[in-house]
Every structure is written in C-alpha cells, then in structure tokens.
Amino acid sequence: MFARHPLLTPDPHGLITRRRATAAGLDDADLRHLVKHGELVRLRRGVFVPSDHWASLGEFYGRPLLRIRAAQACLRSDHVLSHDSAAMLLDLGCPDPRTASVHVTRPKVHGDADRAGIKHHLAPYADHQVVTLDGLRMLDRARTALDMAREHGLVAGVACCDAALRLGVTQEDLAAARSAMRCWPGSRVMDAAMRLADPGSESWLESEARLLVTSLDIGRPETQFGLTDGTRTVWCDMRVGRHLFEADGYLKYTAAHALGLDPGRVLREEKQRQDFISGFKLGVSRITATDCHSGRDNARARLAREYADTCARFGTDISDLAPYVVRRRRPLAA
Secondary structure, eight states: OOTTOTTOOOOTTSOEEHHHHHHTTOOHHHHHHHHHTTSEEEEETTEEEEHHHHHHSOTTTHHHHHHHHHHHHHOOSSOEEOHHHHHHHTTOOOSOTTTOOEEEEESSSSSOEEETTEEEEEOOOOGGGEEEETTEEEEOHHHHHHHHHHHHOHHHHHHHHHHHHHTTOOHHHHHHHHHTTTTOTTHHHHHHHHHHOOTTOOSHHHHHHHHHHHTTOSOOOEEEEEEEOSSOEEEEEEEETTEEEEEOOSHHHHHHHHTTOOHHHHHHHHHHHHHHHHTTSOEEEEEOHHHHTTTHHHHHHHHHHHHHHHHHHHOSOOGGGGGGEEOOOOOOOO
C-alpha cells in the first residue's frame, strides 16, 4: 500500500500518528492525499490506520479497540479508561461499542466533558481499582459495572454486574466498590443493579430479558434451569414456576450460516429441544432484542398471557420434576 512511502509503517497496533508520518518524510498534505485516495482512514486528529487493516477489523471489538488506542495516543493527562471503554475491554459488554465514545476517568478535570469523541469523567479512584490489560490502564470490573449503571441506567448496570459476577467478581467486591461511591449521582441505580445481579445470565440479551420478566412481578427468575432424562440434558435461560423464558438471539442462526452449517438443521434442533422441554409439562416463551427495546409493552402483555396459560394448565409447583432437575457446576473464573 505504501510503496511510495517505504518508511511509513504502522505501529504494532496498526496505527500511524502524525509524528510517525513526519519521521517517514510525509507532511500533512501527504496524509490528506492518502486519506482522500482511500489508503488511510483518519480515526481522529493526527492518528490514522491503513484502510485494509481497518477493513479487516470487526465492528464490535476490533474497531472500537483501535479507536481507544487512537485516543490514548493523543491523551497526555493522567487518566484511566472507564465506563464503556473499560466495560468492552473487560468483557462486561456495553450498549453499542460501535458508537460508544472513548471514556476516561481523571482525578483532575473540571467536571465531566465530551471533547473530540472522548468523554472525560471527574471521579476519584483508588490505585487498587486500576488494572492493566495489553498495555491499557483501566478501572476494574467491580467499579466499571457500577459506573455503567450510573452512566446508562438499570439495564446496563444489571448486564455489567451479571457479567462481572460471571467472571469471578464477588458481591463483596461490588459492595466494596459501592461503599467508596457514597452519595454519588446514580446511587439508587447502583443499588438496584447489585440487588438484581445474577451470574446465571450468560449474555447481555439474557440480562435484558431477565429484567423484562422481572417487570411482570411474577417472582424472581431462576437462571440456568437444567433438565435431563438421562440421555439428553438441556439448559434453559430462566424459570418462574413451570414456565421457561428463553432469550432468543439471532447469533445462533447467523453464526451457523457463517460457519457453513445448515440453518434448517439448526431450526430443527431448536424445535426438538423445545419439544423435549414441553414434554415435562412446562410452558416456554421466547424473548428477542426487539421485545426488550421497541416492542417492550407488547412483549410484556404477551409474556404475561403465556405465563398465565401455563399456570392454568400445569400450575406452578415443580416438585414432580425433582428426578430430572440438574444443577450446573460453574468453574471459577481466572
């Protein structure tokens, strides 16, 4: 790509800074020419990436990570990554990494501010709350999960607390982080997120779906409910009484297509799985991302009807299922 500029090479992460370009003998006019002709992509002022490298990166992780590194190349003040940026890097998830700003927390800044795609947060933190991952310093999972609750609300807070617990953070860790945030804005949301957190939710969608079920006021769902007949074992996302709620994402179908698998076979296996579950006289409801967002009111009405129908047909007691219920033993996270 850079045959005309043999000295212009990206850093180990694929970035080209203005300083690096200057050292290779290029000026701003050369960089503008490369951007105009599609050889470079401008990530932010003074930071670029070769267009072929950018095209090779995934939009949900690779590109957001490179935008974070580009921001790091420009920041000079003392800071740590936080909120959406830390949540993505620590596998907690965030509402939409494709559009998220880069978030940093600084002990010395005049209030929260958005500057050129970087959101600066004024907030204290302790040294023990800082972790380093692949050369990037960020706030740890417990603090980040609570920051996400303050920044984005209950759904994000619960989803990130779920993920933190699933990855080895304890309720005591969350409580310790919370105790250092007394009287902070968003205190009630943090408390609610901690109270509702459950490591049994294995994805952001499952966390959203669990909150939707919780809003029906039919009891706290049991996560990862397992059933076996001695030959086959299935795990269900949530159970209340004799009714199961399954978070139905499109990933299982799109991933099958991407791997060259037969989507029809995936659908047949899903049908056989549901038939197996129904054979235990259990009702099943499916919850999609649309149900959790734009179709929430209609979804709540539908789920309430389906749950009530199961109660009318089978009741709520599951004592007869005792010989078939299995418990998942969770490995300790590293």
